[in-house]
Amino acid sequence: MRPGSFVAELGSTVVVAPHPDDEALGCGGLLALLGQTGNPVTAVLVSDGTMSHPASELFSALARRAVRETEFRHALSILGTDAVEPLLLGLPDSRVPATTNEPSFVQAVAQLQDFLIAQQAATVVVPWRRDPHPDHRATSHLVQAALASMPNPPRRLEYVVWAWERAAPADLPTAADEVRGFQLDIAAVVGLKQRAIAAHRSQVAPGIFTDDPGGFLLSKEMLAHFSGPYEVYFEALVP
Template sequence: MDAVARPAIRGEGTAEAEWNGWPVLAALPRIDARTLVPRNARAVVVAPHPDDEVLSVGGLLAQLADAGARIEVIAVTDGTASHDGSTEWPAERLAKERPLESRLALERLGLPVEPVRLGLPDGGLAAVRGTLAARLVSLLRPRDVVFTTWRRDGHPDHEATGQACALACAAAGARLAEVPVWGWHWSHPGDTRMPWRHAVRIDLDEEAMRRKRAAVQAFTSQLRRDASTGAGPVLRATTVARAGRPYEVVFL
């Protein structure tokens, strides 16, 4: 998807009540955590920014952790461009704080793991997509199941990461699962731009839902208003509400 066709990410986006009232989501094919990530496989989450790993598949990660699955998290950027023009959250502070938030969030999911940090430029992944793909090939193994942001998610970094993962998975013999994050924001029930025919639903138990909600709250830099610019939270109320769903959706 080129820059002209990319959907605009504005306002609060589609309300969660609208999504919850759409019967197609309830009728999506179900898949459980251990079917999606078999015992001889490793789950690898490739997150463009700290928080994408939780917003996309935080509930699944909690369930996989309980099942004793092998899990790896790859942080593509450190999220230093989330607060443009801010003196409260300059890039230097974000470079320290956002990885700490991510680590705390993973602990709350039941994953005491340290992400592999690639340190690529936040907001500039389209220009280094080939470099990212090459780095990922060196980290992936055959039979890995790789979860990342959807290639048409509407955010340039999300799309570049999805594209790089597709290339890397093909080269490494891994399986790709793409997850909409911003797609839920700009899309709406019945939107034909979303590949519903490739969608499967992972139902979450109460404990996984609780851990995911707690993990989202670890991203304090993204949940507060910026006093220096007057900007609202980076994670909108609708985004936080979606994190409380009793299910997650991935495109296979």
């Protein structure tokens, strides 16, 4: 278990979230601790978040995007990490590009790399490379591609979200991944993390997009994974 004071050594940090709420669920504690250190910290939101309730007629896709981006900003403010304007890539939710064959992938990689350079990022925090959601894996690919051509790439920490619920054996780390796993003590900021998760009102019952009963809401069982006094990370040992 690494103490909360560990985050002070991360320097300028950029957290990359596939969807609005991943930043609070996967690394809300780390963000809250960073917010108390005075280290520069900001966030990247990869997708537009519109597909949690695609059948809503009361809220158009543009309206759903606006709601979720507002929730994202609110969560960052609760965590004390909203001093710098986040980068909103606006890629299609559930269809984040994952390969260089897609022009939007190349464009997003360039935007992400420019942002990391502008923020003088010493650390980037990104979903676990095999977190079992296609957008999470695509986000990992985007970050990896951005780091690959940087002469001095930042330190990379990887967090888990869906692995708690859906991981198959092949999704778990192996020696070939060259990562070191650790737990981070977030006991001092659990309350802030829970407030940040709750800020994503559209994703927790009773929700906001109530005219789509088949839409997505975080279950109590899922939320329980993120209520404890620690977070799990894997640190890449090679750039």
